[in-house]
Amino acid sequence: MKAKYIFGIVIIVAFIIWAGISFDKTLTPYVSIAEAKSRATVVQVKGQRADDGSFDTEKNLFTFRLVDDQGEQITVVFDGAKPGNFEQASEVVCVGKYENGSFKAKEILVKCPSKYMEEQVKT
């Protein structure tokens, strides 16, 4: 009977420790571009796109410039498709890491202004 509890507690404790490590390891803080440049970890940056971006058909990478509200700029390199609404984007969020002079994005989220959103519902 005791063995059962010991076994259960071991599972729970081991799991909590493992979850804590995983959480800490994968947590990606929102930072400014200036801060992203000084960190070697995965972070999220938010800003406006400074150009329409271009696609390198040799390396199959999508590259664009991102500028944040402090005016800092960064080159974002994304190993994937240009978001479908990139041209309409009012704000771009990039998750990734700063490496060798550019921001290697793993994920790009695009936020667009919606035509009907600004109005409040009145009933």
Add this chain to the structure above:
Amino acid sequence: LIFGITASSLTFIAYIISLASYYIYYKNSQENFLQLSRISFHFASLLIFSSAAILMWGIHHHYFEWQYVFSYSSKDMSAFYLTSSFWGGQEGTFLLWLALGSIYGSFIVSKKFKDEALVMSFLILVQAFIAVILIKKNPFTYVWDVFPNHFQVGEVPLDGRGLNPLLQDPWMIIHPPILFVGYSSTSILFAFAMSALVKRNFNNWVHNVFPYTIFVTLALGTGIILGGYWAYTTLGWGGYWGWDPVENSSLIPWLISLALLHSVLIQKKQGGLKKTNIFLALLSFILVLYGSFLTRSGVLTDFSVHSFSESELNTYLIAFVIFFGGIAFLTYLYYTRGVKSDQASRNLVTRESFMLFGILALLLSAVFTFFGTSAPLITGFFSETASNVTLEYYNLLNAPVAILLGFFIAFSPLLSWKRKSGSKVRSILWQILTSLIIGAFAYMLGLVDVIPLIIFIFFIMAILVNAGIVFGYIKNKNWAFGGYLAHVGIGFMMIGIITSSVYEKTNKISLPIGTPKSIMGYDMTYMGFRLSDDGKDEAVIDIRKNGSQICEAKTKFYWSEFNQAYMRNPSVHNLWLKDLYISPIQVIPVEESKQGDLINLTEDESVYFENYTLKFAGYKMEDHRNDADEIHVMALVNVSGPDGNFLLKPSIKVSGQDRRIIHDTFPNSDRKVHLHGVNIEERSISLMIEQDIKFNESSDTKKVMLAIEITEKPLINLLWLGTFIMIAGLVLSLRHHVAENSK
């Protein structure tokens, strides 16, 4: 509007009457009140179904003066997809929940069992709350009330905005309603658990609630699987599961319902777990509410690929979660004081102990998926900026869970209830050997990572053991093998998930039109764009292997007016041993490779371009004395790069109406630099720099190109097979236990 609000208000009032008279009946058992409460409940159901029917009719007949019809449908949609407009927006899904709740309620009433009054009261409480949402946010509101800037009072829009094209998909007709059947059915678990609490009847209720628990598990599981299939074939993330908050908020209640299913089974078989079962039943419902708050509130807008907009329902939804969470847990604390549970298990090596550990693994997975999903909310509390975890978190976390589950699913069916029984374990030697041999084969075929390999072997074992038991039952013409069959299904699913996600092979390539290119053993040719059957643009790729055509991949790639975005759908080709998954990335037009790049420079600011750093140093003006009209503006740009530092002097000559652009060239590459625009006040210029000729040498760059991503997903068919088996197992089990309960 009048109709909608009135119907919802009447529904609410009918629910209040029903609730009040159930309460009176509960206190002094007067039959009249029981009748009254039933009648008003049915009246409310009637109102809900009429509203739903009218809304559906309005959608199909284009009543665009109704905000909901305007927002989620349009004239060009087929009747098929018009139906799915019903659950395209929040109001429709709330109405759907109410309709489903009415069905559950009528079913419970028709059972005429002892605790009807209490169970129904709690169910009605939930329904009443949702009815209030519909009063506040009604689908029948007129467009001119919602969008006063766009429409005059009485002005009927000529056409609606249409439904998001991603939702115009056959899977979207069945995925949301089934998922909502799952969500809403957790309110039955809530109602049963609350009534058991209030009556301090911790034993009998599990017999009543067991079939409903299977039902919840079945509905949520099916809904999640259909959602995964939709994501895989239409959304084109490249996968069926992305640990997105929306997905997680349906996964967490499902994990809880699975845990509950097993712990109720233990209590039914041999007692114990009294408080645990009540707690889990309440939790599944509260987590559904929490999930719908989290995904609709706008808290996650910066973190999710799904577009959630902040809704004015935010405060109401928070109140909803806090209210039900509050009453559930206060009641729980109050009524479980001093309740002593019997020991659920005495020995370590018994079936119930193994099941308990399995339950523990499911709960741990649920709890930590919950923390991951709520990370932006939690970190937002402690610091100014919220953070999120990456997808890796979930994969790291669920690997040990998968190992534990594989182990317990494989071994617990071999053990007896209560008694310690090691003997049977010895009789499965051949299963152990077989799974090790299959594991060794898999290792040789490339399944070389330790953790996936362990998970793989345990689940092979789980399939062999559980399938053996299923065949034993079939031989004896006994149909009570649903649970074991479901475990066989889970086994196939896990194996399919490992092979198709951990061992997928992916590559990107840019295909010039008409020229075959070789990749991953396939010859691919981009054939150009075509118009698909439903009028959307699709890129066509011819795929051959050793000269013979495998398929013609058609990946949709079109502009959506609704989303104001380019939409891309993948093309999936199911082969026996793998899926070939083609996602379009981008079309690169010819102009882009010929034209140059436009660069904006402000004085004294460095800008990076390719390998160069450009710095605009200022203007140089030259007035020509002999011709006062002519102005020559020269921009001075300092360039430093791999081939040294130099000065570029592109300029514009203006004389009268005549503007002449005089380019400069890069010293080593003959690339031309044009002065494209000048803003003297802001002291900025824009330059057009032509592409490096070296890149333009090959003939391919003069052609239109399509960049695609090709992924091979090995043995994904095992995953789909597993989902069918699991659902079949749950259906069988549900049928069996419903029959058992009505005996």
